[in-house]
Amino acid sequence: MIDQEKIKELEILANKMRQDLIKTLVEAGSGHTAGPLGLADIFTAFYFHILNHNPKNHLWEDRDRLILSNGHTCPIRYVAMAHAGYFPVEELKTLRKFGTRLQGHPERDKLPGVETTSGPLGSGLGQASGIAYAAKMDGRTFRTYCIMSDGEQDAGNTWESAMFAGKNKLHNLTAVMDRNNIQIDGMTENIMPLEPLRQKYEAFNWHVIEADGNNIAEFIDAVEEAKAVFEKPTLILAHTIPGKGVKEIEFDYRWHGSPPGKGPEDVWPKDKQGEAMLKELKAIETALKSKNE
């Protein structure tokens, strides 16, 4: 079990990631908002607690691999990487701009520390499985993590990979599904019903853990449990709230692909969106800090 003090520290850090995410998206003028806000706690947990990594030596052979399958959520990964020391925080301002290392969808060849190129959905789990399989062949002990979306469970490639990982008992592989129930065109269960996800993965010979993906302590516990499972890969069904941290946009799929400044105007006019979101996140920061004292 992780101590309470560390958890508080991570929660404050996750809030900081959300604030930087909003600033970064406003500056970029395009990019996704809901998914990255929902994933802030998970990325904070990974980069500041779970991963065995070295930002100064991103090709270190024994590092844990964090594969991001749903590449469109990369802004939150970039923010976490910058704070972890992979590149200057200042560089976040270049997101999606000409000549940037922070491409609209992440590219392995461009930014050191991004393990794989992603964006086209359904291809991350296969790559993570390939890494885990190769590591197992060589008796290496690092772990491979794959963050994927629920929307990309629509893709056949995902299930081919799930079958492969189950067949090969890739116990060194932990997949994390960002179960936020939204995708571009609407709610996942309307677009193409996914449930029962737990039973589906169990039927593919996976160990499945359900966790609150916006509860850092609970998420870290799930990751620890996965390490103790030896005969199967593990799926953490991480239930998250899209838009988490900004009440007005939580659960609203219209914020999937809009950045603050270009979102629907029923709450704030476009030019006030970034500012309003930051104000809300600041208030949470104050509350977290006072709780901490």
Place this chain on the structure above:
Amino acid sequence: MNKYLVENLSDIKSLQQLPTRDGYGKGLVKAGEKDNRVVVLCADLAESTRSQWFLEKFPERFVEMGVAEQNMATVAAGMANYGKIPFISSYAAFSPGRNNEQIRTTISINNVPVKIAGAHAGVSVGPDGATHQALEDIALMRAQPNMVVISPCDAVEAEKATFEAAFNGKPTYIRLGREKTPVMTTKKTPFKIGKAEVFMEGKDVTIIATGPLVYEALLAAHELEKEGIFAEVINLHTIKPVDEKAILESVKKTGAVVTVEEHQIMAGMGSAVAEVLAQNFPVPVEFIGIHDSFGQSGEPDELLNFFELTNPFIVKAAKKSIKRK
């Protein structure tokens, strides 16, 4: 005749006949012996792609993927990312046919050294029919940045290509045929990825061929010689990067070109040659290849003739190209 080639090439009965996929199987084993990073993945076609030969020798480095070409590409990308040298084996119609986007994103944009072996390319697959006769794989692969594209002319060259590809550090596509075809090259024939080979010297027309049809180009050159027309025959085994220097050197001498391939004319090897010529040294080009149609069932010889890919058609095209000078 080129001293590095098999003797009496025009006497087809004297030649050994082997499918290029056999060369792939042998090359895999050789590469596997040299380097234990080499792994082979196969989508339920181990016997017919000859990856079986690697499986028999190195079962611990063979990965059976089932009928899942998209996953095969992504798993291989992960393995290459980790540091392995993965070969993925299937029919060209499925890989790079079905998994083209996975190859684009996870192999080419990722820029990881996965080797894609597309077997059963071309109409010479025979009775299986159009669905299994890949005729657009060169187009798909040559349009992807970072990808190297090789189409070996015979089994001996396919073995060399497979072995060299293992160690070139790049995403690479190797095109293979199903049918037994004449072995023209020997262990001594020079082979280097990216370097075209002049198989026969001439001065009147350059016939640039790729894959097993290189043999038909040689037969056509022999026929032309009887009429006092001297054709230069180039084996363009590497379609990308294309050997501009070799093409221009020959064409500056001959002033006329015929390209020969078992593939759509659109965006294939002939197009690659035409791109080079149009920009540097425009001369008449005649294209031997598939004219915007799918294949069909039949015997390989029957189909090669039906689609006008054999030597009498190359002879005709050569004369036409010369006439257009």
